[in-house]
Amino acid sequence: MEKAAGAGGRWIIGCNYRGGMAKLDISTTEGELRMALGGRLDADGVAPIWQQARAALDRNRALPVRVEAAGVDYCDGAGLAFLVDLRRHPRQGGAAVEIQGLPERFRRLLDQFDPAAFRSAPAARQAGEGIFASIGRSAAALGLDLKSQVAFVGEAGRALALALRHPRQVRWRDTLAVAEAAGVNALPIVTLVAFILGVIIAYQSALTMRQFGAEVYVADLIGISMVRELAPLMTAILLAGRSGAAFAAEIATMRVNEEIDALSTFGFDPVPFLVLPRVLAAMVVTPVLAVYADGISILGGAVTLRLFQVPLVTFYNEVFSWVQMHDLLGGLFKCLVFGLVIAGIGCLRGLQTGNGAVAVGISTTRAVVSALVLIVVVDGAFAVVYYHLGI
Amino acid sequence: MSGPLISVQGLAVGFGGQPLLEGIGFEVEQGQVLVIIGESGCGKTLLLKNMIGLYRPLAGRVLIAGTDLAASEGDQRRAVQRKFGVAYQSGALFGSMSLLDNVRLPLEEYTRLDDAAIELVARLKLSQVGLLGSEAKMPAELSGGMQKRAAIARAMALDPAILFLDEPSAGLDPVTAAGIDQLILQLSDAQGITFVVVTHELASIFAIADRAVMLDREARGIIAAGKPEDLRDHSPHPRVARFFHREAAP
Numbered sequence: 001m002e003k004a005a006g007a008g009g010r011w012i013i014g015c016n017y018r019g020g021m022a023k024l025d026i027s028t029t030e031g032e033l034r035m036a037l038g039g040r041l042d043a044d045g046v047a048p049i050w051q052q053a054r055a056a057l058d059r060n061r062a063l064p065v066r067v068e069a070a071g072v073d074y075c076d077g078a079g080l081a082f083l084v085d086l087r088r089h090p091r092q093g094g095a096a097v098e099i100q101g102l103p104e105r106f107r108r109l110l111d112q113f114d115p116a117a118f119r120s121a122p123a124a125r126q127a128g129e130g131i132f133a134s135i136g137r138s139a140a141a142l143g144l145d146l147k148s149q150v151a152f153v154g155e156a157g158r159a160l161a162l163a164l165r166h167p168r169q170v171r172w173r174d175t176l177a178v179a180e181a182a183g184v185n186a187l188p189i190v191t192l193v194a195f196i197l198g199v200i201i202a203y204q205s206a207l208t209m210r211q212f213g214a215e216v217y218v219a220d221l222i223g224i225s226m227v228r229e230l231a232p233l234m235t236a237i238l239l240a241g242r243s244g245a246a247f248a249a250e251i252a253t254m255r256v257n258e259e260i261d262a263l264s265t266f267g268f269d270p271v272p273f274l275v276l277p278r279v280l281a282a283m284v285v286t287p288v289l290a291v292y293a294d295g296i297s298i299l300g301g302a303v304t305l306r307l308f309q310v311p312l313v314t315f316y317n318e319v320f321s322w323v324q325m326h327d328l329l330g331g332l333f334k335c336l337v338f339g340l341v342i343a344g345i346g347c348l349r350g351l352q353t354g355n356g357a358v359a360v361g362i363s364t365t366r367a368v369v370s371a372l373v374l375i376v377v378v379d380g381a382f383a384v385v386y387y388h389l390g391i
Numbered sequence: 392m393s394g395p396l397i398s399v400q401g402l403a404v405g406f407g408g409q410p411l412l413e414g415i416g417f418e419v420e421q422g423q424v425l426v427i428i429g430e431s432g433c434g435k436t437l438l439l440k441n442m443i444g445l446y447r448p449l450a451g452r453v454l455i456a457g458t459d460l461a462a463s464e465g466d467q468r469r470a471v472q473r474k475f476g477v478a479y480q481s482g483a484l485f486g487s488m489s490l491l492d493n494v495r496l497p498l499e500e501y502t503r504l505d506d507a508a509i510e511l512v513a514r515l516k517l518s519q520v521g522l523l524g525s526e527a528k529m530p531a532e533l534s535g536g537m538q539k540r541a542a543i544a545r546a547m548a549l550d551p552a553i554l555f556l557d558e559p560s561a562g563l564d565p566v567t568a569a570g571i572d573q574l575i576l577q578l579s580d581a582q583g584i585t586f587v588v589v590t591h592e593l594a595s596i597f598a599i600a601d602r603a604v605m606l607d608r609e610a611r612g613i614i615a616a617g618k619p620e621d622l623r624d625h626s627p628h629p630r631v632a633r634f635f636h637r638e639a640a641p
Contacts (some may be wrong), residue, residue: 029487041504042550043498043502043504043512043549044502045501045502046504046508047502047503047504047505047508048503050504050505050508075582076550076582077512077515077516077547077548077550078502078504078508078512078550079513080509080515081511082508083491084511084515085507085508085511101514105580105581106581108577108581109577109582111520112519112632113515117518117523118511118514118515118518122491122510122514122526122527123526178520354531355486355531355532356486356529356530356531357487357529358486358487358531358557359486
């Protein structure tokens with residue numbers, strides 16, 4: 001950029017940037033502000049001269065402005081914006097901004113913009129509301145969400161009951177596909193997490209128990225804690241992150257693409273059509289995965305205890321003398337409920353989706369968060385119930 | 392610059408190594424409006440996506456201002472990409488941003504204009520497509536037609552030399568569609584912008600096109616090229632005549 005002060009308060013500002021060139025020559029003579037424009041008015045050209053022009057207008061608010069634009073040989077959208085900016089500038093006492101000599105083809109483009117329309121700031125989104133309004137809004141949303149969850153439980157329960165009465169109407173092919181995606185394909189990650197969980201818990205407990213010479217009881221600890229509590233919980237958390245999110249994202253995308261609307265207009269209720277296969281599949285798959293996780297994590301414990309000189313036979317005997325059938329069944333029944341809750345909430349969040357890609361993300365997040373919260377709540381409830389039942 | 396602005400040479404495009412179109416060749420001069428026509432599923436959008444470098448052609452090349460986009464990388468590729476703007480079929484607006492921010496984004500990244508200037512440029516673009524006053528709206532709050540128009544405004548943000556429009560007026564009411572035709576003519580006339588437009592709309596083809604290129608699925612290539620009026624009145628090919636006279640296939 002070059003900048004040279006000429007005679008009589010005259011400024012010539014030129015710019016040569018990547019081949020683009022715009023010239024601005026500002027002078028104040030005979031009670032008017034004169035701006036001579038020339039060259040290429042494109043984004044690269046007007047960027048350096050824009051501020052000078054604006055500053056000159058601000059300094060001489062009362063003077064009429066004459067813009068001589070005969071020297072302009074190219075003008076694109078950025079150049080037009082520059083000219084509109086000159087025209088919309090607030091002047092005192094009706095002093096006008098007049099643009100002269102602009103080549104006809106650019107003139108036509110410029111005249112399609114009414115400078116007055118751009119004087120006001122663009123419409124903004126509504127400003128943030130007060131704290132009470134936002135508390136009220138959140139509370140109302142929470143209440144509505146609770147209501148929709150209750151309604152959804154009702155609908156899903158009705159669909160389940162119908163499925164029991166008319167098993168032929170269930171979409172078994174979909175159910176099988178979901179069971180494969182959510183169950184069979186989850187085996188590698190369940191194996192990994194279960195095995196490592198078994199190893200870690202066995203190792204940490206054995207370190208302490210060795211001080212009392214009681215390493216062998218780690219086997220009981222692993223058996224009971226895994227079968228009753230940890231394996232079902234871990235399976236449920238993995239399922240929520242893997243499949244609950246997938247259900248929500250899939251159904252949410254269907255909602256965004258109007259596929260749910262298409263189902264409805266065909267007379268298909270989305271709950272039996274989309275939700276039921278997923279819920280049934282999850283209810284079958286979660287206990288099976290949990291049994292598998294039980295085995296793998298106990299195996300991990302056994303391998304670890306070998307390092308502490310506990311023979312496999314001893315480990316086996318300890319585990320199977322302590323872990324009772326009701327421990328296993330109690331854990332598995334919990335898994336059945338976990339599967340129901342995870343799939344149900346995933347589908348519900350998917351169905352509640354708004355519009356656009358952002359909404360899909362929000363639904364998926366909400367599905368996983370709600371599933372995790374519900375898992376913990378359900379697990380707590382089971383702990384109380386099992387305690388009172390003496391299981 | 393001498394020579395055509397866009398030159399397509401011996402292009403073959405398709406999926407999974409299986410060509411849908413072969414031996415495609417045409418040129419677009421600076422300031423021309425070229426429309427790509429053809430029945431649904433003949434590969435118009437696919438050809439467009441190969442021309443803008445989203446897909447790599449199976450054979451042949453596309454030169455934009457003399458540069459092969461598919462063979463260039465880094466700064467050279469970005470320099471070519473800045474020469475054109477694209478409005479996608481479904482709008483493809485960024486859903487997490489308001490309309491104004493959608494148009495502002497490329498200006499903020501690629502120009503040295505200050506904030507107020509960028510805002511004004513973006514608002515002018517929106518007013519050109521008739522969306523002044525909707526700046527704060529989110530894409531999800533707009534009708535399909537408004538989304539399309541906003542997509543055109545965003546494609547024009549950097550005042551590219553070439554605009555690729557994928558079905559800009561499909562699904563719009565006739566008044567809005569005519570407005571978009573008018574906008575295309577005005578921009579090509581006054582600013583010398585070159586257009587490559589994929590469209591089905593007969594009225595729009597006759598209104599805007601300097602040249603039309605008609606693709607065909609069975610011939611797997613171009614079956615007609617020229618002024619739309621000539622294609623309508625003088626083409627010996629029955630499928631071309633059917634297209635222009637809006638007749639059902641026998």
